[in-house]
Amino acid sequence: MVSRVIPVDDFDLVIFGGTGDLARRKILPGLYRRFVAGQMPAEARIIGAARSELDDEGYRQDVRDALKEFLAKADQSEEQIAAFLSRLHYVSIDARGEDGWKELNQLMRDGVVRAFYFSVAPALFGDLAERLHHHKIAGRDSRIVVEKPFGRDLESAKALNATLAEHFDETQIYRIDHYLGKETVQNLMVVRFANVLFEPLWNAQYVDHIQITVAETVGVGGRGSYYDKSGAMRDMVQNHLMQLLCLIAMEPPSRFDPDAVRDEKLKVIRALDPVDPADIVRGQYEAKGKANSYIDDVENDESRTESFIAMKLHVSNWRWAGTPFYIRTGKRLRARQSEIAVVFKDAPHSIFGAQAGRHRNILTIRLQPNDGMKLGVTIKEPGPGGMRLIDVPLDMTFADALGSDGEAVPEAYERLIMDVVRGNQTLFMRGDEVEAAWAWTDPIINGWQDRDDRPHEYEPGTAGPEEAAMLMHRENRRWRDIKE
Numbered sequence: 370m371v372s373r374v375i376p377v378d379d380f381d382l383v384i385f386g387g388t389g390d391l392a393r394r395k396i397l398p399g400l401y402r403r404f405v406a407g408q409m410p411a412e413a414r415i416i417g418a419a420r421s422e423l424d425d426e427g428y429r430q431d432v433r434d435a436l437k438e439f440l441a442k443a444d445q446s447e448e449q450i451a452a453f454l455s456r457l458h459y460v461s462i463d464a465r466g467e468d469g470w471k472e473l474n475q476l477m478r479d480g481v482v483r484a485f486y487f488s489v490a491p492a493l494f495g496d497l498a499e500r501l502h503h504h505k506i507a508g509r510d511s512r513i514v515v516e517k518p519f520g521r522d523l524e525s526a527k528a529l530n531a532t533l534a535e536h537f538d539e540t541q542i543y544r545i546d547h548y549l550g551k552e553t554v555q556n557l558m559v560v561r562f563a564n565v566l567f568e569p570l571w572n573a574q575y576v577d578h579i580q581i582t583v584a585e586t587v588g589v590g591g592r593g594s595y596y597d598k599s600g601a602m603r604d605m606v607q608n609h610l611m612q613l614l615c616l617i618a619m620e621p622p623s624r625f626d627p628d629a630v631r632d633e634k635l636k637v638i639r640a641l642d643p644v645d646p647a648d649i650v651r652g653q654y655e656a657k658g659k660a661n662s663y664i665d666d667v668e669n670d671e672s673r674t675e676s677f678i679a680m681k682l683h684v685s686n687w688r689w690a691g692t693p694f695y696i697r698t699g700k701r702l703r704a705r706q707s708e709i710a711v712v713f714k715d716a717p718h719s720i721f722g723a724q725a726g727r728h729r730n731i732l733t734i735r736l737q738p739n740d741g742m743k744l745g746v747t748i749k750e751p752g753p754g755g756m757r758l759i760d761v762p763l764d765m766t767f768a769d770a771l772g773s774d775g776e777a778v779p780e781a782y783e784r785l786i787m788d789v790v791r792g793n794q795t796l797f798m799r800g801d802e803v804e805a806a807w808a809w810t811d812p813i814i815n816g817w818q819d820r821d822d823r824p825h826e827y828e829p830g831t832a833g834p835e836e837a838a839m840l841m842h843r844e845n846r847r848w849r850d851i852k853e
């Protein structure tokens with residue numbers, strides 16, 4: 370099935386930090402794929418900006434290298450790459466200096482969408498906003514795209530919101546959470562609100578508990594110094610897992626429109642209870658007797674930062690009262706596996722007697738890999754052996770179901786950047802949402818810092834520390850397997 374590509378309006382996109390890791394690995398390959406898909410208008414331009422002294426040709430060469438390195442071989446076409454590179458320009462600018470802004474201003478066209486991607490360290494966001502305004506490059510109809518982390522606590526997030534608000538209206542600010550751009554994350558809303566089947570059961574009366582797992586096999590890579598100051602709570606829970614939780618738990622918005630959706634997500638965050646320390650397990654990977662323990666990766670023997678966290682949460686509202694949400698995420702785990710499992714309650718009465726055993730429906734929504742859904746259904750075991758029950762899966766991957774024959778589904782960054790050009794903020798976080806998430810996160814982090822808690826060790830290639838399994842076992846529940 371070939372999906373329809375609707376070209377966006379003509380645009381000039383400036384990528385501050387256009388030579389950095391994120392631009393080279395995600396943003397530029399994503400833009401190239403949209404170009405090849407025919408979504409970029411014929412005149413649209415991309416302008417890289419950073420301190421390095423490069424001219425257009427030098428930048429194009431750098432981006433060519435990045436495309437070769439980060440695009441799948443099947444996506445690489447010399448002809449298309451050359452055509453894409455011809456859209457690229459470069460201006461040397463120091464976010465904290467005054468040089469280069471005039472050149473940038475001269476490059477920008479009137480009458481097209483102007484978008485500015487802040488793919489630089491967060492400490493520079495304010496400088497960029499200030500200078501774009503001062504040099505009259507960004508006006509009331511421009512858009513800025515702000516990368517994570519958006520602050521490291523409530524105070525810094527509020528300060529950042531206030532700085533951006535000095536020069537930009539909320540409708541111009543696109544705070545990226547790339548999980549919202551993932552196809553299956555968007556599908557979550559469609560599955561819930563476009564099918565009559567699930568929503569009547571989507572509450573504490575029928576749902577025993579919900580599990581959200583984002584397991585990674587990678588370690589902290591070259592980002593050790595950033596990660597050691599953040600940990601899994603700030604790096605993943607405050608943003609990505611919180612967004613998944615919101616989409617699973619929220620009430621139906623009246624429309625699929627930015628504020629209607631974000632209002633409902635905000636209500637979920639505000640309904641989260643403070644978390645009991647006994648319901649939190651933090652872990653740090655420790656490769657016994659081998660190199661590449663967490664402390665080697667971050668070069669900090671004293672580190673108490675978590676590379677794994679599991680928690681039990683409660684959303685205190687009528688829909689979810691009494692239904693626990695278990696979330697976990699970690700690095701260097703057994704497999705890359707992100708999924709949400711809605712575990713339904715047992716049937717209220719079994720007509721098949723105790724020997725039929727315990728059976729539950731579980732709806733699993735897989736984010737990655739093999740995006741799809743699985744519904745566990747209980748049936749009779751075939752054969753003459755009496756009424757014996759077994760659980761079987763109704764399993765589908767979205768690719769198979771859609772007959773997409775390997776047709777590339779746009780990656781998160783591709784989709785989100787095109788939404789910026791279209792001016793659609795539905796899949797971006799609003800300022801109050803981010804602040805509410807930090808307001809919930811801060812006391813949890815302060816709590817373990819005040820108690821001087823140490824994370825539990827776990828062996829790379831496992832499902833995390835044993836204590837995380839206990840979090841479930843003590844309540845007669847178990848995590849779903851993280852499978853290789």
Ligand SMILES: NC(=O)C1=CN([C@@H]2O[C@H](COP(=O)(O)OP(=O)(O)OC[C@H]3O[C@@H](n4cnc5c(N)ncnc54)[C@H](OP(=O)(O)O)[C@@H]3O)[C@@H](O)[C@H]2O)C=CC1
Nearest residue numbers: 386387388389390391419420421463464488489490516517
């Ligand atoms: N890399 C990743 O996987 C992810 C990154 N992010 C976020 O994206 C942002 C960028 O990260 P990343 O690409 O990894 O960082 P890098 O350190 O790889 O790149 C930083 C970029 O900013 C430029 N830069 C640095 N200082 C200045 C300055 N004073 N004025 C203008 N440009 C400057 C650098 O070029 P030059 O030195 O030439 O000026 C470079 O292009 C950060 O906010 C990060 O948190 C978010 C999620 C994932």
Ligand SMILES: O=C1O[C@H](COP(=O)(O)O)[C@@H](O)[C@H](O)[C@H]1O
Nearest residue numbers: 517547585587604605609707737
């Ligand atoms: O934002 C981040 O996300 C990645 C995981 O993203 P995914 O799309 O590969 O699931 C994580 O590795 C990184 O630490 C974090 O900053």
